[in-house]
Amino acid sequence: MADPKIHRCDVAIAGGGPVGLTLALALARRGYETVVADAGAPPAKGGNADSRAYFIAYGVWRIFKALGLGEALLVGAEPVLQVEAEGRIGGISFIAEDCAEPVLGYMVEASVLAEVLHAAVAAEKRVTLLSGARIASVELGDPCAVLKLADAEIQAPLVVGCDGMRSMVRQAAGLRFEGHDYDATAISTTVKLSQPHHGAARQIFLPNGPMAVLPLKNDHANLIWTEKAAVAEALVGLDDRGFELELAKRAGDFIPGARLAGARHAFPIGLYVAERFDAQRVALAGDSAHVIHPLGGQGLNLGLKDVAALVDVIATAGRAGLDIGAASALEPYTRWRRADVAATAAAMEGFARVFSSPLPVRLAAGLAMSVAGSVREARKLFAKEAGGDLGELPTLMAQ
Numbered sequence: 001m002a003d004p005k006i007h008r009c010d011v012a013i014a015g016g017g018p019v020g021l022t023l024a025l026a027l028a029r030r031g032y033e034t035v036v037a038d039a040g041a042p043p044a045k046g047g048n049a050d051s052r053a054y055f056i057a058y059g060v061w062r063i064f065k066a067l068g069l070g071e072a073l074l075v076g077a078e079p080v081l082q083v084e085a086e087g088r089i090g091g092i093s094f095i096a097e098d099c100a101e102p103v104l105g106y107m108v109e110a111s112v113l114a115e116v117l118h119a120a121v122a123a124e125k126r127v128t129l130l131s132g133a134r135i136a137s138v139e140l141g142d143p144c145a146v147l148k149l150a151d152a153e154i155q156a157p158l159v160v161g162c163d164g165m166r167s168m169v170r171q172a173a174g175l176r177f178e179g180h181d182y183d184a185t186a187i188s189t190t191v192k193l194s195q196p197h198h199g200a201a202r203q204i205f206l207p208n209g210p211m212a213v214l215p216l217k218n219d220h221a222n223l224i225w226t227e228k229a230a231v232a233e234a235l236v237g238l239d240d241r242g243f244e245l246e247l248a249k250r251a252g253d254f255i256p257g258a259r260l261a262g263a264r265h266a267f268p269i270g271l272y273v274a275e276r277f278d279a280q281r282v283a284l285a286g287d288s289a290h291v292i293h294p295l296g297g298q299g300l301n302l303g304l305k306d307v308a309a310l311v312d313v314i315a316t317a318g319r320a321g322l323d324i325g326a327a328s329a330l331e332p333y334t335r336w337r338r339a340d341v342a343a344t345a346a347a348m349e350g351f352a353r354v355f356s357s358p359l360p361v362r363l364a365a366g367l368a369m370s371v372a373g374s375v376r377e378a379r380k381l382f383a384k385e386a387g388g389d390l391g392e393l394p395t396l397m398a399q
């Protein structure tokens, strides 16, 4: 057998999803060379293999702007001007003006984001992307970590696990992933609305879980319908007309006359956070470090904030002439990010639990949200939190 091709770089990135590719671009802008290994194929032009669309909070959008991707993404993005979350009685609603911003964020289809990131990576000489490159094993030695592929290996002083919730990098580092699965599955699809959405991202809490309708271009919307796992499986198996009828039956008042306009995909839901986001030669970012309930649209936002913070931590260590893969250089990263992630995860857990509780608890929660929502300062806080604009902001997110 031929010797494996050896790639040497400053940072090896496991996983070329939205977090891995954004990290590669951000490190390149700071002068670091990266090699990204991703098991998947590059996105097909105009493909929609993933029906998800992401809410990207305005504070996090600054990362894309700073990387020069804002314009390309804006072509397919829909501004979010208002967020509404309703319980059985009452709920909360806030608008962009509550945080003195023109928008609360943007909805971007997963396929559009993938295309823009892949194009930017192809144009960046400091990034080598190996597609169709499944990582077979991860070795964490000194002075290098090694990602072993079928016919090549990547050597670097630091490996960042951006390889999703089943991260091999996290497992190689022996970091526990603590949490639980919900007995719930989110169905994601695109619908054509019968009425203009006016930039509103809306969510209601049905007895089996939340349903979100998130604005897309041309009065389409991304529907995220959370149901008990067995029910969701049955709903995904229905033909289009059957699915539309079930949707009308369960949520006809909320989303009247909606017609299916895309494929349906099912995503089991869980809540997991890694015990630490760093170890010797390792950092974790995105879903490899944390997975949360999709109800607040915050999972990728957290992952992109990880990217921005990690780039600052690496640059600080690099400037000081330290080994960027040393645990002592990476330790500030966990301190910076884990508390934010844990707080967001706890908030999503709280919403998910409260709104799947017996009716009196749901009523009380709806009322509590209404009371909070009537206070301007509370609305501002909600808006800034949802906008990813609170706490110690890394360089890429600074105004």
Ligand SMILES: Cc1cc2nc3c(=O)[nH]c(=O)nc-3n(C[C@H](O)[C@H](O)[C@H](O)COP(=O)(O)OP(=O)(O)OC[C@H]3O[C@@H](n4cnc5c(N)ncnc54)[C@H](O)[C@@H]3O)c2cc1C
Pocket (backbone or CB within 6 Å): 014, 015, 016, 017, 018, 019, 020, 037, 038, 039, 040, 052, 053, 054, 055, 056, 133, 134, 135, 136, 162, 163, 164, 165, 168, 186, 187, 188, 224, 267, 285, 286, 287, 288, 294, 296, 297, 298, 299, 300, 301, 302, 303
């Ligand atoms: C229904 C739903 C809706 C959501 N909506 C939102 C939203 O509106 N806003 C938001 O912020 N978040 C949202 N999220 C969360 C968001 O989808 C995730 O947080 C995000 O996809 C994580 O990106 P990632 O790059 O970390 O991981 P992933 O997207 O999982 O990418 C991991 C990559 O690693 C690669 N990989 C894995 N193993 C290997 C291996 N052994 N070798 C090589 N490559 C490997 C995979 O091919 C993949 O490309 C939603 C989630 C769900 C389920």
